[in-house]
Amino acid sequence: MIRVALVALTVEGAALTRAHRQAQLTLRADVLRDLVQLWSLIGPGDFERFAVAAEILIRQRHGDSAGLAAAYFERFRTAEGVAGSATARLAEAPDAPAVRAVLRATGLAGMRSAAAAGQSAQAAARTGLVRASGSAVWMVLGGGRRTVTDSVRADRQAAGWQRVTSGSPCAFCAMIASRGPAFKSQRGARFQAHDHCACTAEPFYEGSRPVPGNERLRRAWEAAQRQARESGELSRGTSNDALNAFRRYLAGDQTLRPDTGRTDPTRE
Template sequence: MARTVLQVWRELMNPAKVDASWPAVRSALVPLVEQAREQSAALARSAYADVRSEAGVGDDGFRPKDPLPLLIERLERSLDVTGPVEFKKAIAAGKTPQQAMDAAAVRMVGTTQYLALEGGRQAMQRSISADEKATGWSRVTDGDPCAWCAMLASRGPVYKSAQTAGDPRQGGNTYHDHCACQAWPAFTLNEPFIGVAEKLYDDWLRETRGRGGKHAVNAFRRWWESEGRAAYQAPDRSDSSTQRT
């Protein structure tokens, strides 16, 4: 979808006639995002059903949930802000038309990906919330997460009944543009950490020792950007050999 979004932007957007060319660009982008969102939701529902079956929960009639509808007003507003508005802001800041086109393209790809992936994320999170057999979830990152996402993943399994007050790593199911994280369901109260999450947990304890709140977050971020990120390897969902004690 990202490649197609870029192609539409570059082929249909005329930087000399932004307001005149934008409606055609937006009309082409809307169905792309909607289709990708549906695909994301379908993949999440299928994955949820598979994990539930593998956990031995049994066929009790539960069916994974759909995401909330994406309102066309929200979608068009998001496209407007990351398209012509971002382009004009870049021009006003002294960028060349090509630089402004590139800046807007980066914002647009991030926002359209967010809205598309939201379909799967909502399907997964709503299924976990509605499923009486689900105990919670883990956050799984992509291969190059930012410090914020790595910090959230370091929590490991987050149980529905967990008390998170005072833990600066709250917000485990929040996402940002250019983020490819996903929630992964848990079905036991002794759920193993996924992939490298237990190492991230150890890293968090080490780097934040003696600190709390935003000071702990900042300490982890400094470590992540200086050395943690370079040594990171993407999680392997099939690796359930380690458990948090």
């Protein structure tokens, strides 16, 4: 079950956030299902044709995600009783050639690396689909995320936005969420997401409360880094030392056990 904490000022606002996240998750599932169908119809032997067909789907679904987010932003603002008015800023559709390039890069790379690792042609094709579908989800749901964050930036009353994750996010999303609200005055305050990521954004206004789950993640991050420093794990010299320490900490805490995600589109 997806758990979203009550973070808005009003019960109605919190309900809108839950409904918006569920709508984006439903859209994500639809996209994955459609990609699997395209793959089965076209086949991995004609990846260029698959990329062209998938690009049309992704651009359309990106618009769907943006539309859902625009409606959510305006309804949420009203529910929270924010003064004045603000019009949602719809995210622009991704460039068609860029979409195809991303699909080629991830899908073909996945197939080639799997084949080089000794996987059968069928298994390698499946790996390519998983990689390509991850990028597709990233592009599609980026429409909703960008719409909320751009709308927040244009809203004079908004202070920023908060990341809304599942009740057990992956280590990367948990790390970002642990940092708290992203204030629009911060340079480079953008929504960081990985392939297959299903996190969403909630507008943050004066008086808004930090996401309770994110506050818990902040404490976990601090505890993980403290333990890692004491054990010398942060002195290994790699750029991922801090994240790896956090990942180990989450894996050992049953209340914060990270969700590894189901990146296989055939299981969605």
